[in-house]
Amino acid sequence: MENVNISFDEMWDKIMECDRSYDGLFYTAVKTTKIFCRPSCRSRKPKKVNVEFYETIPECIEAGYRACKRCQPDIEHCPQIDLVRKTTGYLLNHLNKRIVLQDIADHVGVSAFYLERLFKEEMNETPREYLEKIRIDKAGYLLRNTKRTNLEICYESGFQSPSNFYKAFRRVKNCSPGDYRDSAGIKESCDAMD
Ligand SMILES: [Zn+2]
Structure with missing residues (x-):
């Protein structure tokens, strides 16, 4: 998979809209909960300052995050x-x-x-x-x-x-x-x- 060419702020917009179109292209990792999600996850939205974005699941796991049980990004x-x-x-x-x-x-x-x-x-x-x-x-x-x-x-x-x-x-x-x-x-x- 090639890297996706969008900025942090654009990714932030997608997760605010729970936009399914971008699922699989990046993952939202929440520093406070140590959970990572699909862009379309409907769980309560984190604060912007607590978010980092990763392009692959192995990167999320490497950084110490677990898959969200609700949106199941790993399945x-x-x-x-x-x-x-x-x-x-x-x-x-x-x-x-x-x-x-x-x-x-x-x-x-x-x-x-x-x-x-x-x-x-x-x-x-x-x-x-x-x-x-x-x-x-x-x-x-x-x-x-x-x-x-x-x-x-x-x-x-x-x-x-x-x-x-x-x-x-x-x-x-x-x-x-x-x-x-x-x-x-x-x-x-x-x-x-x-
Ligand atoms: Zn989720």
Whole structure:
């Protein structure tokens, strides 16, 4: 599994939303309880200062953490899950590139047809739908936390044109990127961290 290319603050956002899309790509370890969880775990949320993130289960265990009994990050229910995780990891790391299904299939070493069917069974969405969702997530994060223009964010999130970006953003978030940014308020201090 390649390392996932997202920041601490983005991972923090995912766990606040209990977002299942990122399960298997990183783990939340809570220093006070010594427990590690999936991003989607619905247990009470830790304080941000008590959290560290790891990309693999062996790293969590090495650091002295035990698996959460509620979300059971150490137990996967589908034997083909590795393939799905390789796919989500690949998409996350390449979301600003132009990606076709065959690229992913080549990367994970199966046919495009098989990959799409398996992915849909496990994630209830196609790889394309998943990719659009994580692109919108990235755009939302950049809108909230940076002063980059809508156009910059459009391309940085992997959309091919502003019209695609606006259409997809509105479909998922029910508002325009500009309104989303206004309603979130821009955090001035975050620019320095990019
Ligand atoms: Zn948990």
